[in-house]
Amino acid sequence: MDFNLTEERAMLRDTLRRFLADKYSHENRRALIASSEPYDAEIYAELAELGVLGAMFREDQDGFGGEGFDLMVVFEEVGRAGVIEPVLPAVLAGGLIAALGNDRQRELVDEIIAGTHVAALAQGEAGARYDLNHVETTAVADGDAIVLNGIKTHVLYGAGAQTLVASARETGAAADMAGISLFLVPVNTPGVTVNGHRNMDGIPSATVTLDGVRLTDAARLGAAGEGLDALEAAVARGLTAICAEALGAMEAAKDLTISYLKERKQFGMPIGKFQALQHRMADMLIEVEQARSAVINLAGNLDQPRDVRKIHASAAKNLIGRAGALVAEECIQMHGGIGMTDEYALSHFARRLTMIDHLFGDSDYHLERFIALKAG
Amino acid sequence: MDLNYTKEEQAFRTEVRQWLKETLPRELREKVRLGKRLAKADMELWHSLLNARGWLAPNWPQAYGGCEWNAVQRHIFEEEACLVHAPRSLPFGLSMLAPVLLAFGSEDQRQRFLPRILNGQHWWCQGYSEPGAGSDLAAVKTRAVREGDHYVVNGQKTWTTLGQHANWIFCLVRTDPDAKKQEGISFLLIDMQTPGVTVRPIVLIDGEPEVNEVFFENVRVPAENLVGEENKGWTYAKYLLTHERTNIAGVGFSNALLTTLKHVAGRVKSGGQLLAENPHFAARMAQAEIDLMAMATTNLRVVSAAAKGQAPGAESSMLKVKGTVIRQELTSLLRRAMGPDALPFQPDFLDGGSNAAALGPDHAAAAAPTYFNMRKLSIFGGSNEVQRTIITKAILGL
Numbered sequence: 038m039d040f041n042l043t044e045e046r047a048m049l050r051d052t053l054r055r056f057l058a059d060k061y062s063h064e065n066r067r068a069l070i071a072s073s074e075p076y077d078a079e080i081y082a083e084l085a086e087l088g089v090l091g092a093m094f095r096e097d098q099d100g101f102g103g104e105g106f107d108l109m110v111v112f113e114e115v116g117r118a119g120v121i122e123p124v125l126p127a128v129l130a131g132g133l134i135a136a137l138g139n140d141r142q143r144e145l146v147d148e149i150i151a152g153t154h155v156a157a158l159a160q161g162e163a164g165a166r167y168d169l170n171h172v173e174t175t176a177v178a179d180g181d182a183i184v185l186n187g188i189k190t191h192v193l194y195g196a197g198a199q200t201l202v203a204s205a206r207e208t209g210a211a212a213d214m215a216g217i218s219l220f221l222v223p224v225n226t227p228g229v230t231v232n233g234h235r236n237m238d239g240i241p242s243a244t245v246t247l248d249g250v251r252l253t254d255a256a257r258l259g260a261a262g263e264g265l266d267a268l269e270a271a272v273a274r275g276l277t278a279i280c281a282e283a284l285g286a287m288e289a290a291k292d293l294t295i296s297y298l299k300e301r302k303q304f305g306m307p308i309g310k311f312q313a314l315q316h317r318m319a320d321m322l323i324e325v326e327q328a329r330s331a332v333i334n335l336a337g338n339l340d341q342p343r344d345v346r347k348i349h350a351s352a353a354k355n356l357i358g359r360a361g362a363l364v365a366e367e368c369i370q371m372h373g374g375i376g377m378t379d380e381y382a383l384s385h386f387a388r389r390l391t392m393i394d395h396l397f398g399d400s401d402y403h404l405e406r407f408i409a410l411k412a413g
Numbered sequence: 414m415d416l417n418y419t420k421e422e423q424a425f426r427t428e429v430r431q432w433l434k435e436t437l438p439r440e441l442r443e444k445v446r447l448g449k450r451l452a453k454a455d456m457e458l459w460h461s462l463l464n465a466r467g468w469l470a471p472n473w474p475q476a477y478g479g480c481e482w483n484a485v486q487r488h489i490f491e492e493e494a495c496l497v498h499a500p501r502s503l504p505f506g507l508s509m510l511a512p513v514l515l516a517f518g519s520e521d522q523r524q525r526f527l528p529r530i531l532n533g534q535h536w537w538c539q540g541y542s543e544p545g546a547g548s549d550l551a552a553v554k555t556r557a558v559r560e561g562d563h564y565v566v567n568g569q570k571t572w573t574t575l576g577q578h579a580n581w582i583f584c585l586v587r588t589d590p591d592a593k594k595q596e597g598i599s600f601l602l603i604d605m606q607t608p609g610v611t612v613r614p615i616v617l618i619d620g621e622p623e624v625n626e627v628f629f630e631n632v633r634v635p636a637e638n639l640v641g642e643e644n645k646g647w648t649y650a651k652y653l654l655t656h657e658r659t660n661i662a663g664v665g666f667s668n669a670l671l672t673t674l675k676h677v678a679g680r681v682k683s684g685g686q687l688l689a690e691n692p693h694f695a696a697r698m699a700q701a702e703i704d705l706m707a708m709a710t711t712n713l714r715v716v717s718a719a720a721k722g723q724a725p726g727a728e729s730s731m732l733k734v735k736g737t738v739i740r741q742e743l744t745s746l747l748r749r750a751m752g753p754d755a756l757p758f759q760p761d762f763l764d765g766g767s768n769a770a771a772l773g774p775d776h777a778a779a780a781a782p783t784y785f786n787m788r789k790l791s792i793f794g795g796s797n798e799v800q801r802t803i804i805t806k807a808i809l810g811l
Contacts, residue, residue, distance in 0.1 A: 166681075166682065166683050166752040166753065167683070167752060168684060190772075191756055236756045242757065303547060304548075369788050369792075370791055370797075373547050373796060374542070374792055374793070377617050377618045377785075377789060378617060379615075379616040379617060380615070380616070388618065391781070392755075395751075395752065395756050396753070396756075401693055401694060401749065405684075405693060
């Protein structure tokens with residue numbers, strides 16, 4: 038049993054933390070969110086140079102990490118600084134290309150690692166809520182071509198991506214487990230329309246319409262009709278990433294609040310001297326440590342058999358959802374009005390924490406999945 | 414013990430319901446129903462409609478154009494208005510300043526200001542909190558120095574709700590810096606067109622500039638705008654806060670939220686099952702409803718005591734704490750109900766500035782912004798921590 042980071046991971050964490058503390062100020066971040074650019078291309082290139090994207094992939098995938106703890110180390114810092122740039126797509130779409138792609142398709146992974154290409158996962162649909170198997174977008178053979186039709190919603194980083202990894206159904210009914218394939222869709226393919234927007238937390242997203250999009254067989258990623266397992270595995274890695282990101286955001290929110298309790302004076306003393314607030318802060322600290330353990334459990338079990346992995350993914354996402362809500366709400370409350378302002382970083386951490394609960398299954402969804410897995 | 418409304422109260426409810434049905438413009442109702450942001454003109458329209466019916470000032474004496482409704486009638490009106498998604502009327506002039514003028518202002522001040530609140534000529538905002546005076550309101554530092562027949566005001570107020578639309582502000586100012594902190598405060602009315610007044614909007618967590626900072630730099634205020642006596646402002650401020658706390662439970666708002674939540678849960682599916690039939694989500698909704706049913710009666714217990722002339726005291730702190738917790742829980746459930754559709758930030762849709770359809774189903778666009786905005790409920794008007802301290806001292810005697 039050893040809960041220490043390897044030397045390499047500790048070095049990556051320290052380098053990344055220093056870089057973000059230096060370059061990623063709250064003011065710059067706010068200006069970016071107010072702009073029409075989905076993310077800061079210069080920062081993204083520098084993150085690639087630091088090896089942040091390479092750490093998302095195993096050595097045999099041309100990276101130098103790819104394990105759960107690599108994701109955890111990187112995304113905790115992403116969360117602490119509120120990074121907007123597309124690191125998550127490297128885990129989701131990038132991870133799928135690396136896991137399923139043939140030699141030619143995997144060339145994209147090198148570009149992703151170099152920070153010169155963004156591939157976004159397009160799995161969401163209007164009726165799907167959090168179910169990956171709910172796919173109504175169709176993929177139908179037409180001579181040598183495969184034609185995609187459908188609307189993909191909540192495509193994270195869809196605005197700003199060059200390629201989409203889209204799920205589409207080749208056979209079966211909307212919620213069937215079998216019959217789902219994954220396709221590499223360059224966004225400039227005729228019939229692809231990307232309507233970008235920002236989410237509440239500033240993350241760029243998009244609704245993507247696929248209207249008679251003609252692809253060749255070479256666009257299919259992995260075996261026909263068997264995409265769901267790989268999709269679920271990639272999302273488990275994505276869950277590790279966003280749970281670790283939430284952990285970083287919680288740490289940052291907690292640190293801001295501790296400083297505020299020491300500085301802010303009302304009734305002639307720092308409000309941190311009031312026991313009513315002290316005990317709540319102590320409870321928060323306990324919850325954040327529990328959240329860290331849940332992320333460690335997930336990161337350490339990411340390569341275990343499917344059901345074990347899913348149990349830990351659901352346990353972590355459920356706990357993170359609850360802890361994240363507590364930290365967001367309590368930190369705002371203990372700050373008072375200032376905690377609700379856009380100018381102050383706390384409201385941004387609170388938004389990110391809250392919105393992470395709405396990604397890939399909220400705490401309720403994962404509670405139900407956990408119960409079902411344990412019963413099975 | 415009788416849980417029924419009297420015949421007169423029931424007749425009043427029918428009258429209110431009928432009037433709302435005939436008068437509330439559809440467009441305004443839809444904005445409120447979908448959680449869109451109201452423009453200044455929307456709020457002015459609603460005030461003018463209420464005023465035309467003589468129902469704008471429920472708690473004022475009839476002599477000044479009010480309804481003189483008792484607490485139960487006010488409760489009925491608020492309940493009915495919320496039920497049909499009517500906008501709330503703005504409290505700053507109507508239920509914050511006016512009661513202070515009626516109790517402590519001069520007759521000249523009442524004649525000058527009250528009619529202008531009714532006809533919309535004056536839009537009031539509240540100059541209470543300061544950067545260093547939040548929960549500890551008596552720590553206000555904004556200075557007013559008497560020079561002949563004027564006060565010269567210097568300082569800063571903050572969290573001034575809708576101050577960007579206002580043309581008058583009532584302020585707590587320090588007139589005696591040497592007195593004990595509660596004893597050197599005065600209550601001053603300031604025309605915001607006066608040179609030296611600057612308003613700076615503060616964008617909040619939901620992306621809306623709902624509150625403002627208001628700066629005063631050598632602002633000359635006629636001495637006739639002092640309410641009551643100099644250095645007695647704290648007494649008036651506390652009086653105002655008890656009036657602010659009527660309807661602090663927000664039962665009507667919570668009922669409207671619950672209606673919306675049930676509407677959504679009856680349409681949105683998770684894993685092929687309606688949320689309303691999902692045991693986990695249904696349980697959480699039911700718990701909120703059970704809490705709200707009890708809260709409605711807790712509120713009525715306090716309200717009916719107030720209707721019989723007993724001033725609500727520390728009980729209003731109880732209403733505030735539990736009422737805001739329930740309302741926040743309902744906004745949290747509504748946000749959760751939306752699933753991934755709660756993610757997009759859609760300011761153009763919420764501002765009504767775009768005719769483009771919102772992403773996601775009805776109520777999705779406002780779900781997260783409303784949840785975030787409602788965090789303010791447990792912060793403003795005396796934070797829930799301050800209310801708990803009041804309960805601890807005044808009710809528990811600890």
